[in-house]
Amino acid sequence: MSGAVTNIRSGARREWVINLVLLAGLGLVPLWAWFADAPFTITLATRAAILALAGTGLNIALGMGGLVSFGHAVFFGIGGYAMGILASHAQNYDPLVQWPVVIEGTQFMPVIWIVAILAGAVAALVIGALSLRTSGVYFIMITLAFGQMFYYFAISWPAYGGEDGLAIYVRNGFPGLNTLDPIQYFALCFAVLLVVLFFNARLIRSPFGLALNAARQSTQRVEAVGMDPFRLRLAAFVLSGAITALAGALFADLNRFASPAMFSWQLSGEIMVFVILGGVARLCGPLAGAVVFVMLEHFLGGLSEYWHIFLGLLLLLVVLLAKGGLIGLLSGRGAAHG
């Protein structure tokens, strides 16, 4: 018994070391690239940080809540379009709303982020309130259906680019930073990721985290102690959607482009794939997965446009051989949860 307890502890310690190494690596590689004048590497790292953020959002629903959402691209896309719509109105000097009050667009990132977070949260509240009435395969299908709805809506909305998407000329601004400088924009995204990971680490240990985690394992258990599992899951879904929407805003800003593809089911799948690859319910699972995903995409994508085959193979191996994903494999904590 005490041996088992010690194993849990040493595994947890090792996971912390791995997390720190991962974070340090993601922080230092762009710094090296900056000295070596390799801006594209910095862009790749920024992409990884943003995808890690999106995955961290999904991980709250998927990992902590056990909610297999196949529609998280909805929130990613909403964040992207929140950025695109606000920024395009601002750059065209065309107010967003004329009546009853005039609301201007903005190219000020903090405001864009707040709008993205709120829009993502509201969408998640509505989608969650409807889809969390179901579970299992039905939940997966309903979230997928919502994703497709948003995708086709974005395609058929000519005011904001329709199929062509929505491009902006300059990256939005953040006080004190030149966001067009790759290393500065990376630092900003990395900082956002760190803040969210810190929040997530607290969340896991919080009363809400404990209750949500228990609800995933036994609905009856949380009911029997007087908690409403639906409310817990809905709150998790909202939180999850809000974080993924923030990632979407950053992603669109990175590319200076919001496209309907941000809503696509393929993207929902990709986010889920790299979260599972890295380790579901692991604090830095999404980060590990996103880094591997971006590296594969870059190196193998250059060799063949069918690089997803290799991603699929890797996923297959990890799922079959390491139930806790890459993080679980490295930390020696096999089980996917805990």
Next chain:
Amino acid sequence: MADQHTLLPVLEARSITRTFAALKANEDVSIDLKQGEIHAVIGPNGAGKSTLIQQICGTLAPDSGEVFLAGENITPLKAHQRARRGLARTFQVSALAMEDTVLENAVLGALGAQSGAGVSVMGMFSSALGNRALRDAAMEALLRVGLRDKAQVRTAQLSHGERRQLELAVALTLKPKAFVMDEPMAGLGASGSKAMTEFLDRLRREAPILLVEHDMDAVFALADRISVLVYGRIIATGTVDEIRADAGVREAYLGEDA
């Protein structure tokens, strides 16, 4: 005051009926639980005991009939709302967070019970295990059932008997008005059964227990009253001696070994 306690049942089901397709799982079942007592429900497999528990605890809605807790009609309430009103349930098949530690399971119960009093289930920034009040309440319950030394063990690693003890500990953290226990003796060895019997014997003074149990030794040792459920109907309610002597019960249920 004392009279009122004895008069007013803590928990009462009135004319509960539930039908599954053509099968009447419960028909016009009325049962009550008074302060300080253990009221056992016995009956053969498929008699509707589990259905009755589910309807009392709110995981299954009755087709007709009502459930009262401390005088309040809780029929329209959901399971978690009934638990919050003071109805603590233990499950036949342990329903615990298996991947969590024993302590975390107990803290979950304390969190459910103390939510609103300084902590919130929706609290996202504080630490659950770091909360002194929650931890103390959890440890106290674990101490009472004898699981204190296993607090840091993962629940999945507990033996079957220890899981029953943990179920009980979580129910204790709720400081309920009434317990509803579904076969707490199931799967316990002889010594485990004896220890559980002694524990429940003392527990009834804190809150009355509606006890569904197959272990007749335990039932006869513990019950102040027994109700016999056969084919969804209560065919007799009475003291241990009355039930032992009841010809209908002997025929329908106790059979040759009573």
